[in-house]
Amino acid sequence: MADTTTVPQVPPRKVNRLGLETSTYRGGKTTLCAGCGHNAISERIVEAFWEMGVDGSRVIKLSGIGCSSKSPAYFLGNSHGFNAVHGRMPSVATGAVLANKTLLAIGVSGDGDTGAIGIGQFVHLMRRNVPLIYIIEDNGCYGLTKGQFSPTADVGSTLKNGIVNDLPPLDTCVLAIELGATFVARSFSGDKKQLSAILKAAVGHRGTAMIDVLSPCVTFNDHEGSTKSYAYVKQHDDVLGEISFVPFFDDITVEYEPGTTKEVVLHDGSRLYLKKLDAEYDPTDKLQALRVLHETARRGEYATGVLYVEPDRDDFATLLNTVDEPLATLPLDKVRPSKGALDEIIESLR
Ligand SMILES: Cc1ncc(C[n+]2csc(CCOP(=O)(O)OP(=O)(O)O)c2C)c(N)n1
Ligand code: SF4
Ligand SMILES: [Mg+2]
Numbered sequence: 001m002a003d004t005t006t007v008p009q010v011p012p013r014k015v016n017r018l019g020l021e022t023s024t025y026r027g028g029k030t031t032l033c034a035g036c037g038h039n040a041i042s043e044r045i046v047e048a049f050w051e052m053g054v055d056g057s058r059v060i061k062l063s064g065i066g067c068s069s070k071s072p073a074y075f076l077g078n079s080h081g082f083n084a085v086h087g088r089m090p091s092v093a094t095g096a097v098l099a100n101k102t103l104l105a106i107g108v109s110g111d112g113d114t115g116a117i118g119i120g121q122f123v124h125l126m127r128r129n130v131p132l133i134y135i136i137e138d139n140g141c142y143g144l145t146k147g148q149f150s151p152t153a154d155v156g157s158t159l160k161n162g163i164v165n166d167l168p169p170l171d172t173c174v175l176a177i178e179l180g181a182t183f184v185a186r187s188f189s190g191d192k193k194q195l196s197a198i199l200k201a202a203v204g205h206r207g208t209a210m211i212d213v214l215s216p217c218v219t220f221n222d223h224e225g226s227t228k229s230y231a232y233v234k235q236h237d238d239v240l241g242e243i244s245f246v247p248f249f250d251d252i253t254v255e256y257e258p259g260t261t262k263e264v265v266l267h268d269g270s271r272l273y274l275k276k277l278d279a280e281y282d283p284t285d286k287l288q289a290l291r292v293l294h295e296t297a298r299r300g301e302y303a304t305g306v307l308y309v310e311p312d313r314d315d316f317a318t319l320l321n322t323v324d325e326p327l328a329t330l331p332l333d334k335v336r337p338s339k340g341a342l343d344e345i346i347e348s349l350r
Contacts, residue, residue, distance in 0.1 A: 017053035025050045027077040032067055037189030037215030038137045042074045048199035060096055060103045064089040064118060067144045068110035068137035087118025090125035093132050100326035101317050105132040112142045115151035115170045126179035129207045131315040136172055139217035140228035147220025158225035173307055174293050176210040177286060182310040183209035188233050207315040238296050240281060240305030283309045
């Protein structure tokens, strides 16, 4: 009798250019609240790093303290990690990338971690153009300590118990542009397509890529009266443009209409395409970026997209001319003067 059993079809494994599946880019199971915007951001990081074919063993993840700062535990499980003190991640990140130029660094902070206790460190990180993707998971509150207002909470927004915020907010994008960051973007945790394109472009950038991601806290800041809730952001999101991103290892085949799309060549040869709403929008124009941010803020809106890019400035490690080889693997004779050289110095001081 003929064999009628059919062999079940196994779908082909979807792998990236390193032959890895997305599962390699995941981390531990999240302990954040279900629906927290921070979880969606971790998902986008997993996707973007997988799509870019980043080697996880070359990545260092850094963070401070907060629900947001717990996120690196939930992505890139095969990478190096350092959970710093509250607001002090920038100095640890600076040390790490100076000691090892071969690392790709990604830092996750919160609006409290960055805008309150860590504001001094943030300022110097931005002006130094440290090669680091710096993500602020911005929910307008201190989620981990039960939802107090953070420095990015808008005037007039309310806590769950009705208390009204009467202090003006910091705009981290305005600050980053003013301070010298060379890639500044804002997105929304619920906008998969835009956030994914921005993250991929940030991976291709050499210098500080500062991304402020509006990320509603569903437990303490997703109610009426909050300007960082899902409903509010969806209604007041002024998208700057549709972004296409082509990694440098792919053929550049993206279609775009001349005159409506801005092409930006990133440091590693990757290209970022911004489809502009406003034909005048040029992400390399610093003054325009600041004007757009101020104008949208005045209307109670958030401009989202890549707001500013300066692809050609030297990053901090290049500026300091640090060695290419990681300090940890440099042989002793390269990091310590020989006895003869030391004796000579001592002799010259007599
Ligand atoms: C030195 C120090 N001060 C205060 C705290 C308490 N604390 C922990 S997290 C946090 C705020 C976190 O807010 P944010 O950075 O916005 O993160 P979120 O939890 O909202 O994601 C504060 C004040 C601390 N851990 N260490
Ligand atoms: S408290 Fe808020 S910020 Fe923290 S995990 Fe829950 S939803 Fe997210
Ligand atoms: Mg917060």
